[in-house]
Amino acid sequence: MTLLKRSFYLQEDVVDLARRLLGMVIVTGSGSGRTSAIITETEAYAGEPDRASHAFGGRRTPRNEVMYGIGGTAYVYLCYGIHNLFNVVTNAKGIPHAILLRAVQPLEGMDTMRMRRGGTMRELCAGPGTLTKALGIGLHHNGVDLVNGAIKIEERGFHVPDHAVIVGPRVGVEYAKQDARLPYRFRVAKDHSFAP
DNA sequence: CAGCAGATTGACT
DNA sequence: GTCAATCTGCTGC
Numbered sequence: 683m684t685l686l687k688r689s690f691y692l693q694e695d696v697v698d699l700a701r702r703l704l705g706m707v708i709v710t711g712s713g714s715g716r717t718s719a720i721i722t723e724t725e726a727y728a729g730e731p732d733r734a735s736h737a738f739g740g741r742r743t744p745r746n747e748v749m750y751g752i753g754g755t756a757y758v759y760l761c762y763g764i765h766n767l768f769n770v771v772t773n774a775k776g777i778p779h780a781i782l783l784r785a786v787q788p789l790e791g792m793d794t795m796r797m798r799r800g801g802t803m804r805e806l807c808a809g810p811g812t813l814t815k816a817l818g819i820g821l822h823h824n825g826v827d828l829v830n831g832a833i834k835i836e837e838r839g840f841h842v843p844d845h846a847v848i849v850g851p852r853v854g855v856e857y858a859k860q861d862a863r864l865p866y867r868f869r870v871a872k873d874h875s876f877a878p
Numbered sequence: 879c880a881g882c883a884g885a886t887t888g889a890c891t
Numbered sequence: 892g893t894c895a896a897t898c899t900g901c902t903g904c
Contacts (some may be wrong), residue, residue, distance in 0.1 A: 735885090743899080744899090745899060759885090760897090760898055762884065762885095762887085762897070763884095763898035764887075784885085804888085809886070809887070811886050812886090858885095
């Protein structure tokens with residue numbers, strides 16, 4: 683297994699990076715609270731020109747400030763006042779690209795995840811708000827370094843072939859007018875099984 | 879400063 | 892299917 687390097691996150695094509703994050707493994711916590719999961723659904727947010735992005739038109743607020751930081755940083759924000767959503771910031775400092783994680787597949791620490799989710803019998807990590815809860819990601823992780831911090835993303839050889847990838851428009855961005863239907867959402871087909 | 883919509887979820891009719 | 896929960900930031904008075 684290989685920790686993704688800074689150079690991975692500094693690449694310019696955020697849509698291509700969103701596709702390539704599929705099959706990567708996100709690791710959080712430590713000791714008995716260690717949890718990891720395979721990334722199975724992502725969405726790209728392409729910075730200032732993208733009407734669906736928090737950084738559209740160069741918008742800069744306390745909330746989205748870390749989007750303007752260097753690639754390889756975590757952007758965690760509160761959505762609907764309730765849910766923590768986790769994004770990977772990409773590209774060079776000053777370019778607010780980000781990739782939202784919408785779903786992951788539990789790999790290690792499922793008992794811990796279930797506890798964090800309040801013992802629910804539902805899917806543990808099937809949405810952007812639930813996966814952060816299962817992985818123990820909160821607002822205190824906003825701005826943490828993914829290359830050398832409390833959250834890591836690793837390449838473990840879970841290859842996702844193109845035929846197993848479903849590409850489509852992003853969810854919940856109907857307000858974004860002409861950008862609402864861009865094919866920036868990537869997800870692994872449900873029947874795909876990961877084999878290293 | 880009030881009102882409202884939002885990269886959502888889960889409980890209830 | 893409907894709706895409440897409840898924080899951030901934008902719009903308009």
